Amino acid sequence: MLGATPIQSEHVIIVGAGPCGLAAALALQQLNLHPLIIESRNIVHSISQYPVYMRFFSTPELLEIGGIPFTTSGDKPTRQEALAYYRTVMLRHNIRMNAYETVTQVEREAGGTFLVHSTERSGITNLYRCDRVVVATGYFDHPNTLGIPGEELDKVSHFFREAHPYTRMKVAIIGGSNSAIDAALELERVGAEVTVIYRGEGYASGIKPWVLPLFESLVNKGRIRMLFRSRVVHIEPASVTIENEEGEEKLPNDFVLALTGFHPDREFLTGIGVTLEEDGSPTFNESTMETNVPGVYLAGVVASRKQANEVFIETGRYHGQWIANHIAIQMEEKPAR
Numbered sequence: 001m002l003g004a005t006p007i008q009s010e011h012v013i014i015v016g017a018g019p020c021g022l023a024a025a026l027a028l029q030q031l032n033l034h035p036l037i038i039e040s041r042n043i044v045h046s047i048s049q050y051p052v053y054m055r056f057f058s059t060p061e062l063l064e065i066g067g068i069p070f071t072t073s074g075d076k077p078t079r080q081e082a083l084a085y086y087r088t089v090m091l092r093h094n095i096r097m098n099a100y101e102t103v104t105q106v107e108r109e110a111g112g113t114f115l116v117h118s119t120e121r122s123g124i125t126n127l128y129r130c131d132r133v134v135v136a137t138g139y140f141d142h143p144n145t146l147g148i149p150g151e152e153l154d155k156v157s158h159f160f161r162e163a164h165p166y167t168r169m170k171v172a173i174i175g176g177s178n179s180a181i182d183a184a185l186e187l188e189r190v191g192a193e194v195t196v197i198y199r200g201e202g203y204a205s206g207i208k209p210w211v212l213p214l215f216e217s218l219v220n221k222g223r224i225r226m227l228f229r230s231r232v233v234h235i236e237p238a239s240v241t242i243e244n245e246e247g248e249e250k251l252p253n254d255f256v257l258a259l260t261g262f263h264p265d266r267e268f269l270t271g272i273g274v275t276l277e278e279d280g281s282p283t284f285n286e287s288t289m290e291t292n293v294p295g296v297y298l299a300g301v302v303a304s305r306k307q308a309n310e311v312f313i314e315t316g317r318y319h320g321q322w323i324a325n326h327i328a329i330q331m332e333e334k335p336a337r
C-alpha cells in the first residue's frame with residue numbers, strides 16, 4: 001500500500017554516504033545525473049565512529065576520491081583529517097544527500113524502475129522512484145559476534161573509541177587484527193591491564209609493520225599479555241573464561257573489547273532480489289559492479305566476498321567510476337528520462 005505518500009522521482013539513488021558512496025556520486029555527477037545519496041546517519045558515519053585518535057594505514061593520495069587532492073600534515077591521515085576531507089568534498093561539489101534517513105526497502109517495479117522506501121529520524125516515511133540504485137552500505141553496522149554466553153553484558157563492546165575510560169581496568173581484547181593491536185597499545189598507555197586473546201597461531205600478516213615491534217616489545221616486557229591459539233568461551237560479570245590447548249583459565253576482568261571484524265548486511269541485498277554465491281557473497285559483475293538485478297549496483301565494502309577486508313577505501317573508491325562507465329554506455333543507447 002503506497003497510501004498518500006508522494007513519490008519523488010530520481011535517476012539514481014545511492015544508499016550510504018561512506019567514501020565509496022561519495023566516490024560513486026562524484027562519478028555520476030560527471031554524467032549530469034545528479035544522484036541523491038540517502039544516509040542513515042551523516043556523511044562518512046563509519047569513519048566518525050573509528051577510534052578517536054586513529055591514523056589510517058593508507059597514505060592520503062590512496063584515500064582520494066574524484067581526483068580531488070587530499071594532503072595531510074603527516075605521512076598518514078588522522079581520522080579528523082579524513083572527516084574534514086570527505087566533508088569538504090561533499091560540500092564543495094554539492095553532492096545531494098539526505099542525512100538521518102534510512103533506506104528500509106528497495107522494491108522492483110514491472111517497468112525496470114525501483115521504489116525506494118525510507119524513514120527519516122522523525123519517523124516520516126518517504127518514497128522515491130528511480131532508474132538505478134547503488135548500494136554502498138559498507139559493513140560497520142554489523143560487527144561479527146562471538147556467539148558465546150555473556151556477550152550481551154554491558155561491559156562487552158565490539159567498538160573501541162578511546163582508552164581513557166579503561167584506566168586501571170582489566171581489559172580483555174578479543175582479536176588479532178590492527179584494531180586489536182592499536183587498541184592494546186592505547187590501553188597500555190593509560191594504565192589498563194591488557195590481555196589480547198587471539199585464536200591465530202601468531203601475529204596476522206596484515207599487522208602494520210611499523211607498529212608490531214613496539215607491541216612485541218611491550219609483550220616481552222610483560223606490560224601486555226598476548227595469548228595465541230586461545231579463545232574466550234564465556235564472559236562473566238567479573239571474569240572471562242579462556243580456552244586453549246592447556247585447558248581453561250578464568251581471568252579477572254572488567255571490560256571486553258571484541259574487535260573481531262564486521263560483515264556486510266546481505267539481507268538488504270537479498271531483499272532487492274540480489275542472489276548470493278555459494279560463499280555467501282553477492283552476485284555481481286566485477287567490471288561494472290552491476291548485480292544480477294539490472295540497475296542495482298554495489299559500491300565499496302558491501303561488494304566484498306568472504307573476507308570483508310578485501311575491499312577498503314583504496315580499492316572501493318574505484319567502483320563508482322566503473323558504475324558510471326556502465327551507465328554511460330546504457331545512456332548512449334537509451335538517453336535518461
Ligand SMILES: Cc1cc2nc3c(=O)[nH]c(=O)nc-3n(C[C@H](O)[C@H](O)[C@H](O)COP(=O)(O)OP(=O)(O)OC[C@H]3O[C@@H](n4cnc5c(N)ncnc54)[C@H](O)[C@@H]3O)c2cc1C
Pocket residue numbers: 015016017018019020021022038039040041042043044045046047050051054055056057058101102103104136137138139140141179299300301302311312313314315316
Ligand atoms: C579502524 C579502521 C581503520 C581503517 N583504515 C583504513 C585505511 O587506512 N585505508 C583504507 O583504505 N581503508 C581503511 N579502513 C576500511 C575503510 O574504512 C572501509 O573500507 C570504508 O569505510 C568502506 O567504505 P564504504 O563507503 O564501502 O562503507 P562505509 O564507510 O561503512 O559507509 C557506509 C554508509 O552506509 C550507511 N548505511 C548503511 N545502511 C544504510 C541504509 N539502510 N540506509 C542509509 N544508509 C545506510 C552507513 O551509515 C554508512 O555511512 C579502515 C577500517 C577501520 C574499521
